[in-house]
Amino acid sequence: MKKLKILLLTLMLLTGLYFLLTTKSSLAEQGGNEDLIIYTKPVKAVSFNHKAHSEDYGISCNICHDKIFQMEALNVEKKDDFNHKSFSKGKYCGVCHDGKKGFAMDRQCTRCHIGVKGLNKISKR
Numbered sequence: 029m030k031k032l033k034i035l036l037l038t039l040m041l042l043t044g045l046y047f048l049l050t051t052k053s054s055l056a057e058q059g060g061n062e063d064l065i066i067y068t069k070p071v072k073a074v075s076f077n078h079k080a081h082s083e084d085y086g087i088s089c090n091i092c093h094d095k096i097f098q099m100e101a102l103n104v105e106k107k108d109d110f111n112h113k114s115f116s117k118g119k120y121c122g123v124c125h126d127g128k129k130g131f132a133m134d135r136q137c138t139r140c141h142i143g144v145k146g147l148n149k150i151s152k153r
């Protein structure tokens with residue numbers, strides 16, 4: 029009985045580990061870019077292409093770090109004010125997405141909001 033329990037626990041741990049590892053590598057495979065950060069709080073799901081921002085748009089690291097964002101994925105979504113009220117006051121993404129430095133946040137919602145379907149697409153194997 030005890031042996032069976034231990035066996036089951038090990039199995040559960042292994043499956044958990046398997047899913048953790050495979051979803052991570054599939055993110056990289058899908059877009060060829062492991063630098064995609066997907067926010068799910070408060071709403072699912074917003075995509076931030078870290079690689080594009082730092083490489084393609086030529087924004088240097090110290091513009092965003094650590095004044096706007098910490099060097100820790102998904103840290104900012106723990107904050108209560110990670111929302112459009114703050115963005116429109118020029119915080120977080122709103123530092124640039126004001127319609128001047130970057131496209132405005134009061135239209136083209138789906139450029140950032142990939143939604144639940146988009147999230148499933150990205151994380152499916």
Ligand code: HEC
Binds near residue numbers: 076098
């Ligand atoms: C346009 C803004 C921006 C620029 C430019 C930028 N970053 Fe980031 N970076 C972010 C955001 C946003 C996050 C995620 C923070 C969060 O979710 O709280 C992040 C996260 C990180 C992380 C943590 C990744 C992880 O998986 O935890 C590292 C390391 C990092 N950045 C390094 C850099 C370096 C090095 C550069 C320059 C080559 C750079 N960043 C340029 C916005 C930027």
Ligand code: HEC
Binds near residue numbers: 080085122123
């Ligand atoms: C330091 C300035 C800066 C910050 C901060 C910033 N962006 Fe951008 N972003 C840009 C620029 C510049 C572009 C390219 C020009 C454009 O399309 O407006 C861009 C382009 C984008 C694009 C276009 C498609 C893509 O993926 O490349 C998306 C989506 C986007 N940003 C989302 C975000 C989100 C979400 C945040 C906050 C987590 C954010 N950005 C923070 C400057 C910034």
Ligand code: HEC
Binds near residue numbers: 112125137
């Ligand atoms: C430049 C990227 C960007 C654009 C454009 C954008 N959003 Fe967002 N939005 C975000 C981010 C980042 C969050 C916070 C993270 C999360 O909720 O996953 C957010 C959160 C939200 C939220 C929940 C928090 C709140 O403020 O109420 C709603 C609702 C929302 N967006 C609606 C919209 C609508 C509607 C549009 C178009 C008119 C839009 N967004 C355009 C990036 C964007």
